[in-house]
Amino acid sequence: MHVDELETPSVLIDLDRMERNIARMQDYCDQHGLAFRPHIKTHKCPEIARLQIEAGAVGIACQKISEAEVFAGAGFNDLQIPYNIVGAAKTARLVDLAMYNRVTVSADHLTVIAGLADAAGAEDLTLRVMVELATEIERAGAPVDEVVTLAQRIDAEPNLHFAGLLLYPSNPAIRPLLQEALDRLNHAGIGVDVVSGGGTGAAFHAHEIPELTEIRVGTYIFNDWATVSKGWAALDDCAMAVLATVVSRPTPDRAILDAGSKTLALDSVDGLHGFILEYPNARIYKLNEEHAYVDLSACDDRPVIGDRLHIIPAHTCVVSNLHNRLYGVRDEQIEVVWPVAARGRVW
Numbered sequence: 001m002h003v004d005e006l007e008t009p010s011v012l013i014d015l016d017r018m019e020r021n022i023a024r025m026q027d028y029c030d031q032h033g034l035a036f037r038p039h040i041k042t043h044k045c046p047e048i049a050r051l052q053i054e055a056g057a058v059g060i061a062c063q064k065i066s067e068a069e070v071f072a073g074a075g076f077n078d079l080q081i082p083y084n085i086v087g088a089a090k091t092a093r094l095v096d097l098a099m100y101n102r103v104t105v106s107a108d109h110l111t112v113i114a115g116l117a118d119a120a121g122a123e124d125l126t127l128r129v130m131v132e133l134a135t136e137i138e139r140a141g142a143p144v145d146e147v148v149t150l151a152q153r154i155d156a157e158p159n160l161h162f163a164g165l166l167l168y169p170s171n172p173a174i175r176p177l178l179q180e181a182l183d184r185l186n187h188a189g190i191g192v193d194v195v196s197g198g199g200t201g202a203a204f205h206a207h208e209i210p211e212l213t214e215i216r217v218g219t220y221i222f223n224d225w226a227t228v229s230k231g232w233a234a235l236d237d238c239a240m241a242v243l244a245t246v247v248s249r250p251t252p253d254r255a256i257l258d259a260g261s262k263t264l265a266l267d268s269v270d271g272l273h274g275f276i277l278e279y280p281n282a283r284i285y286k287l288n289e290e291h292a293y294v295d296l297s298a299c300d301d302r303p304v305i306g307d308r309l310h311i312i313p314a315h316t317c318v319v320s321n322l323h324n325r326l327y328g329v330r331d332e333q334i335e336v337v338w339p340v341a342a343r344g345r346v347w
Contacts, residue, residue: 001334003327008245008308009259011323013338015330017239018221019051025203025220026055032207037061037080039198039218042317044342045326046074048221059102061198061216065093066345068103074341077101082132082166082198082216084112084140090347091119095127104128104194106166108142113153113160120159128163129154130196133181135167135174147181148188155190163193170197170215172208182211201232224316225275226267240326241277241310242319244292246303255282255303257292259311264292265322267315274311279303284311321346 003012029036038052039061049060049071059078062068068079079101085094097103098120107113107129120127131150134141142150147165154162165181167174178195185192197206198216200223206215219226222240223233244259264273266287273284273292279299286293292311296302303309313319320326321343328336 003243003329003332003334004308006243006327006334008243009263010243011319011326012241012243012310013222013326013328014239014241015328015335017237018048018328021221021223021237021239022052022055025217026052026057028204029206029215030056034206034212035214037196037214037216038221039063039216040071040342041067042218042221042320043326043338044070044320044340044345045338046071046076046341047336047338049076052221058214061218064346065090065097066347067342068097069093070342070345072097072101080104080196080216082106082130082168082196084108084132086112086115088115088119091115092122095119095123095125098125098127099123102128104130104163106130106132106140107150107154108132108134108140110150110153113150113157117157117160120157124159126159126161128161130163130166130194133165133167133178135169135177136171137169139168141167144177144181144184148184148190151185151190152188162190164195164213165192166196167198168216169199169202170206170209170212171199171202172205175209175211178209178211200227201230219316222316225272225312225314226269228275228312229269235275235312238312240313240316240319242274242313244309244311246305246307246309249303249305252302253295253297255294255296257284257294257309257311258290259292260290261287262289262322263319264311264313265315265318267313267318269314272314274313277310277312278307279309
């Protein structure tokens with residue numbers, strides 16, 4: 001099937017670029033003795049994750065239990081969930097996963113640890129728990145002076161195992177804080193199995209933090225306009241493009257595309273909701289649910305109604321979660337169609 005036969009909007013994956021991205025990241029990790037754990041929230045497709053495992057990844061990271069359940073059902077059995085799992089219903093599902101799979105979860109508070117211990121104790125199994133260390137993004141994570149207390153609490157629970165430290169992003173600037181955390185754990189006599197870093201921007205700097213034993217990265221496999229704008233990837237590294245059609249030209253300086261917020265999501269980079277490959281000076285400046293507003297005033301050549309354009313999205317992960325399928329393309333031919341099996345799995 002030729003790509004021109006697809007309806008729009010559709011999400012295209014350039015297979016050559018994706019395969020190159022997979023190989024580049026795995027080669028980097030192999031070169032520096034790092035275990036690689038791809039984060040599947042970017043694509044949510046077991047078939048793509050299997051390509052990452054075949055390339056050398058040790059397991060996968062999932063953001064939510066529902067994602068992990070999909071991938072466990074597809075045969076993946078080394079699952080890390082770098083997220084606080086809170087509430088009896090969720091911790092029970094987590095323990096169900098851990099009955100037949102190697103499951104590691106993170107925690108940053110005694111309350112979270114207590115909930116995990118109760119759930120694991122109810123089924124008399126051992127759950128691997130990492131302590132998340134706070135970083136400069138001020139999201140989840142415990143301050144360094146609480147790490148030992150949390151690790152001791154995990155080790156004190158008969159059904160929990162302290163599996164190490166987790167942080168995001170693992171930029172080189174965080175190394176002194178990480179060293180302090182490890183030093184405190186060492187003085188307390190607590191062993192550390194894994195030190196897990198993450199982040200696409202931080203990935204190729206992981207060798208500057210020798211304490212890391214693995215990294216978790218998601219966006220690298222496709223890249224997007226955000227990674228290009230931040231200098232983390234080149235335009236030629238962008239494997240995902242949204243194919244859209246010009247459906248209106250209300251004025252000489254404005255085009256309307258059939259790819260709105262339900263296709264591209266509302267994420268933006270410097271006010272732009274994506275980059276149009278055919279018209280690099282065009283600006284996708286606004287989205288309605290089914291319409292993309294494009295400013296053509298800086299363009300010498302301009303599209304007409306019916307033209308099909310390729311958009312590099314601002315944020316690839318949210319685009320995957322909006323679509324039922326991804327189309328793998330090579331030489332303008334649809335080589336494979338991947339169902340987005342974990343689409344909408346956000347609980």
